[in-house]
Amino acid sequence: MTKGLIFDIKRYAIHDGPGIRTTVFFKGCPLRCPWCHNPEGQESEPEIMVRPERCAESCQECISLCPQGAISKNGDFIVVDPFKCDFCAKCMEACVYEAIDIIGREVEVRDVVDEMEKDRIFFDESGGGISLSGGEPLMQLEFLEALLSEFKKKKIRTTVDTCGYAPFDALDRIRENVDLFLYDIKIMDDRKHKEYTGISNQIIIDNLEKLSKKGANIAIRIPIIPGINDDEENIRSITEFLISLNHIKRINLLPFHRGGIEKYKRLGKEIQANTVQPPSSEKIERIKKMLEDSGFSVKTGG
Numbered sequence: 001m002t003k004g005l006i007f008d009i010k011r012y013a014i015h016d017g018p019g020i021r022t023t024v025f026f027k028g029c030p031l032r033c034p035w036c037h038n039p040e041g042q043e044s045e046p047e048i049m050v051r052p053e054r055c056a057e058s059c060q061e062c063i064s065l066c067p068q069g070a071i072s073k074n075g076d077f078i079v080v081d082p083f084k085c086d087f088c089a090k091c092m093e094a095c096v097y098e099a100i101d102i103i104g105r106e107v108e109v110r111d112v113v114d115e116m117e118k119d120r121i122f123f124d125e126s127g128g129g130i131s132l133s134g135g136e137p138l139m140q141l142e143f144l145e146a147l148l149s150e151f152k153k154k155k156i157r158t159t160v161d162t163c164g165y166a167p168f169d170a171l172d173r174i175r176e177n178v179d180l181f182l183y184d185i186k187i188m189d190d191r192k193h194k195e196y197t198g199i200s201n202q203i204i205i206d207n208l209e210k211l212s213k214k215g216a217n218i219a220i221r222i223p224i225i226p227g228i229n230d231d232e233e234n235i236r237s238i239t240e241f242l243i244s245l246n247h248i249k250r251i252n253l254l255p256f257h258r259g260g261i262e263k264y265k266r267l268g269k270e271i272q273a274n275t276v277q278p279p280s281s282e283k284i285e286r287i288k289k290m291l292e293d294s295g296f297s298v299k300t301g302g
Contacts, residue, residue, distance in 0.1 A: 029163070131161060
């Protein structure tokens with residue numbers, strides 16, 4: 001059975017597609033957006049997350065039990081050396097305060113499908129279904145393809161949330177088993193896109209054009225990050241590009257929030273968007289109106 005690496009399953013999600021949904025979060029992403037609110041989904045391997053607020057100062061059980069000597073204390077805080085850690089989970093099992101967690105677990109297709117079956121009543125009553133998000137699901141194409149095939153057989157509606165950075169063949173292989181693509185467009189200027197995400201946007205743009213021409217059901221997601229992509233020039237460029245595709249009419253605006261900041265700390269990662277603040281409601285309304293005046297149906301949120 002095909003296996004994949006996920007970091008979470010979220011039930012009763014209402015922002016990852018229509019109706020009530022269960023969202024499976026894939027681990028691994030080709031982009032490194034500094035505003036990412038799921039930094040635990042960026043790496044394609046398990047990671048250790050430490051919650052120092054739960055850690056008891058007098059307890060050093062995890063340090064004494066770690067066979068690799070990967071855990072130490074820096075002042076009052078537990079520190080895990082990622083180069084020594086082999087994810088044996090002994091520290092996590094020993095911690096009665098649940099201050100240490102391993103992010104990322106390997107699952108089989110059958111495990112996920114069986115789990116999703118428990119929520120079918122909510123899907124049927126609300127018009128919802130399964131959302132596959134991340135990270136970037138296309139980085140685990142065989143696992144993604146196998147899941148979608150099983151859901152199709154069981155008549156469970158599917159949504160794939162993607163940044164679009166993959167060979168088009170990957171999108172084309174799954175296209176007929178996807179009821180809705182949530183497709184991210186962040187920055188139209190290629191130089192600026194590289195600066196903030198680490199990659200060119202050319203493949204992303206080309207893939208969206210091809211996917212649209214194939215008649216796929218697509219809703220665009222635009223994260224609104226103050227000082228990075230909320231300027232009128234970028235919004236106008238996105239608008240003109242989407243108009244040229246003809247087929248796409250729905251846009252979801254995703255205002256930046258600071259919910260992921262604490263996760264960076266817990267993962268021991270540098271917080272690059274520490275000074276960025278959420279956009280004002282007035283800014284979001286102006287952007288929404290610009291897009292609506294161009295003929296798009298626009299929602300704020302998922």
